Amino acid sequence: MKHFDANLTRENIFKCISYSGLTDENFANIIGISLRKFQYIKAKKFEFTIKDIEKACTFFKIPFDKITTTSIVLLNNYRESLLDYHIDKLEFKKILQDKPSISFAIEFILIHDSSFLDIKLEIKNIKAILDKYGYSYTSSSLTNELKKSKFINFEPHPLKKGTFIYSKK
Known part of the structure; x- marks a missing residue:
């Protein structure tokens, strides 16, 4: 053994x-x-x-x-x-x-969805993608997990103050 x-x-x-x-x-x-x-x-x-x-x-x-x-x-x-x-x-x-953890939704759903590939999206757009799969998360919880994710880049929105845009690493 x-x-x-x-x-x-x-x-x-x-x-x-x-x-x-x-x-x-x-x-x-x-x-x-x-x-x-x-x-x-x-x-x-x-x-x-x-x-x-x-x-x-x-x-x-x-x-x-x-x-x-x-x-x-x-x-x-x-x-x-x-x-x-x-x-x-x-x-x-x-x-x-039941709805999986947000980190699961990011790693196994979001980064593989064709709507998210090679594009920068706001949180409302990411919520819409996950809603397609029946996974509804609050914007604040989703934002926190996206910022912690090793699979996601985030940066301030170039036109909207206080808003971030997210993309696949």
Whole structure:
């Protein structure tokens, strides 16, 4: 058996969360911890327990020895494969059918949409693109995530004071 690597395990779990589109709150509920504890784990103030990791492995359909010892590779359709896997588990099915996290919508939807390629758009235009997919987010939340995203460039609008325009990196 390979050596358990806590840092690699953390990276793998957060990668699974990202690729599945789960919000922090949904993931905390899935593994049965408080949102506050999850935020401490995210901030590296606490670690996942073995029980937390086992629950994550069950949800993410990844063996314990793989998530704890090997850097995992996930496909862009990971959310859909999880939905297929959990089709008979109502509580998980609902979470995966609900609106995904904003970071998921940016990374897996927005930057691949033909309306966003090679063009600079205002937040209202980006909201319209995501609305096509049934994902409605507040402008302020979307703006915050766009500015943090490693996939997005943003700059002040050349004509409108206090407005930003966004483009794919």
